[in-house]
Amino acid sequence: MDLPHAAPRGASPHREHLGEHLGEHLGEHLDPGGGSPACRYHGKWNAFRFVEVAVTEAVQRRPRADGQRNRARILAAALRLFVERGPDVPFTEIAKEAGVGVGTVYRHFPTREDLIEAAYRSELDAVCAAAGELLEEMPPAGALRTWMDRFVDYWATKIGLTEAIRAVVAAGGNPFAQSRERLDDAVGALLSATAAAGVTRPEVEADDVVVSLSGIAMVAGVLEDREQAGRVLDLLYEGMRIRP
Template sequence: MSEAVQRKPRADGQRNRARLIAVALRLFVERGPDVSFIEIAKEAGVGVGTVYRHFPTREDLIEAAYRSELDAVCAVAGELLDEVRPQDALRIWMDRFIDYMTTKIGLTEAIRVVIAAGGNPFAYSRERLGEAVAALLSATAAAGVTRPGLRPDDIVMSLSGIAMAAGGPGQREQAGRMLDLLYEGMRTRP
């Protein structure tokens, strides 16, 4: 054979991978990057060999955990636009972004491990987030809700600032008020 045949991962393998990522993400946020693969495997209900099969290095698992959160927050923008009015989609997504950033901040120590090993977990983050925000802004501008010409990168940076200032679990009420201020500043004026 001249070419290797690429097989689609088995359903149980995909479920195991998803469980491993979810458990690892939670444990990395709670306790840092030094959580053992044995503990991650045990909580995910798989053997430690399964962890190594999916993620040969700790850095691979940390990066997968981070990217899963990025994928989720970007995907939800389109899902919200399909489910609710554009203005509601934008405001709901802004809250979801704060959740994403809170997790990202919780992963700071773990992400440093990836960067120290030469990885770049943020390689496409800003671009992907910008695309998600651009879709939301396009829909809200077309609906006459937000001002045309808003720059997605400005919105992402503003949301990041809110998350840094008030992204902690005990500050959700304040973060919500700050998001409302940002949202009102983006709206069209009669």
């Protein structure tokens, strides 16, 4: 006598059909000769659970992906507006710029200080990640020189966030925690690649380069001639190169 087969409470007919279809194959695999009714039942049930879990995971992944995209849009919009208008930009305007509801902004960033710190760190993440990305896209020499320009752009954004970051520090935050170490790691990866390629001297220290770039970047913001900053970067770059 076959055991009664009842789908779990709340299961949709579509899921039940998938479970039965896969269960037949699973049951055949467990008992090629057709097997006992119990074996066929359990095969169908196990397959149903497989489909149930797979569908649930797919449904859960969608909100996470949407949430990540919304977060990235909020950070990009906040970064632009904080640099342009200071730390007091209303969340309603940030939400409008990002194309999301204001509730979505608050859900990701309950306080203004949270959003400011995350916006700064997103720019730090980008400049650090750029080192590896550039090494994948071009030879080490070009990657290093291109990244130096990218660092100056990062510093300009950091200067634009000065007032906003001051508000975070006043509230007890530390947006610069581990920033220098991460930048040293990024430069270290570039220098390792250029030294291995015979482009830069192996004794060049990553932190020395970060300090030098920081000084150039601070001055670059007040130079009337942007090309002058490029020429100063070229001088630093040439100072690191191996001479025949």
